[in-house]
Amino acid sequence: MTQHLDALQNKFEAALLNYAGSLPDNSLHQPIRYILALGGKRIRPALVLLSGKAFGAAEGQLIRTALAVEIFHNFSLVHDDIMDKAPLRRGKATVHEKWDSNAAILSGDAMLIEAYKQLSLCGHDHLKAILDLFNTTSLQVCEGQQLDMDFESRTNVSVSEYIEMIRLKTAVLLGCSLKMGALLGNASEDDCKHIYNFGKLCGIAFQIQDDYLDAFGNPQDFGKQVGGDILSNKKTYLIIKALELASADVQAELESIYFQNTISDGDKKVSRVLKLFRELKIDEITKDESLRYFQLAKAEIDNTSLNDSQKEGFLEFLEMLQGRRK
């Protein structure tokens, strides 16, 4: 049923390949070609196309705008990977590992400019609105990354602060992608708002679900080590919610196990944390919270002026996100 989105992803992949091939073959652009060729699901550009087609936008403008969003997303990955000292991205060496930090900083900068270059080709009528949306969103993504880094050195992060961080770091770019398509299709202000909120709420729901699956997912479906977040002391929805709900005693125990590694054996740490999470019903609460955001997202689509057949692609996207890893 997600063939619709698949088709858009494939169409975009061809355009991206074409774009990457057109870049100069010099030391500034080689890392850009490399990161763009590493793959990825191309979700954001597919959302630009999905929304643009639903609202009847011209394909050429959609492809340019989709390219801008994907180039920007990859720019943020290149710079975030330096900041996070990540050695791998999609199973391959990150740019700063394969080249060095300087190459990753500078090529990332060039990618951000390349994104604007593509945006500037979206047509005179829409340029200002598209630019305003992109400026706001890309600054929010920076704010989200900053919050994420700030959280690392804080012990008292609240659930609402965490949601705000994932809204900025991840969710707004999904909303932006969808709204760009809608703007290019001259959608009404109301439709633009609903379609943006749909993307944003899907993004929040997805991220909470991702936190859930990292701890409680089926290892075979999840595709990465279950408990990885717990092993790396990562601040997730689960631990933040658990610390909020726990009694003072359990709170102290959780904090010492989770952040101070008082249980040195990794497997034992994971199972002890999971047991405490289950006792606090964090598994159910988190699942419910993710579902709640998915339902809020669905309601936004219901509120658009699109007909049922136009709504289909958006609902397929939601189902794909929700059902991807049980």
Add this chain to the structure above:
Amino acid sequence: MTQHLDALQNKFEAALLNYAGSLPDNSLHQPIRYILALGGKRIRPALVLLSGKAFGAAEGQLIRTALAVEIFHNFSLVHDDIMDKAPLRRGKATVHEKWDSNAAILSGDAMLIEAYKQLSLCGHDHLKAILDLFNTTSLQVCEGQQLDMDFESRTNVSVSEYIEMIRLKTAVLLGCSLKMGALLGNASEDDCKHIYNFGKLCGIAFQIQDDYLDAFGNPQDFGKQVGGDILSNKKTYLIIKALELASADVQAELESIYFQNTISDGDKKVSRVLKLFRELKIDEITKDESLRYFQLAKAEIDNTSLNDSQKEGFLEFLEMLQGRRK
């Protein structure tokens, strides 16, 4: 006689102060406020204003565009300082020293976006042209920085490659600043071209002169240690030209002294290199080359449709650059 430019610099400084004060007081924006408050001559924004006023552009749009150019310039300083591991900028700690590299990367990214945000306010009629010019120029600045870094590990840089590097890294942004003002004043295509070339040629002339003064300037006027480039093995117009002109023997001697530090005493290294430079007449050649570019720049102003009184500010700027440090 440079009061005209001074007045524009002062006017801009007030607008910049106002802008910096309007930024949120959070960990993403604190480094931005810091670097913008470090001072600087505000040459580029003054050029936007100078050119815009000569061609009759609206002041509000000029100030926004001038802000964009100055924010972009400071973005490039923040990221270049990380890449160059520079501890100081204008006598104060660089952003990555005062905070850390991550803060410098991310705040720099936000500045680049902030520059676009200001540009997007330059008015519907000029937006596409201003954006195209800025995209082209900012990518060239990245290419220039990449070339500069590439040169560090190369021994065979030619004079024309060096000129190309300083054109990209420094000169095009001066041309861009002037052309932006001209575009906002609806200058003719011809005038835009001449005014851009004027800035670009001034930039090249200035950089060659800077290389000259570092070796042959009067320490009291120059304001930094004479011979600093020689001490730090920096590839400058002087050494590249000298290696090009020298006989095989002198070439080998220069290379070993300049790049392999075979004379460990700094003062002795500087005086030996200066002696070899003088024997090859590098001092005269470099001075002449800088003058040649300044004259080419002046000819571009002569070729515009501006009247004498309108030309005055541009010529004052050229004289200020040329005469600043004898």
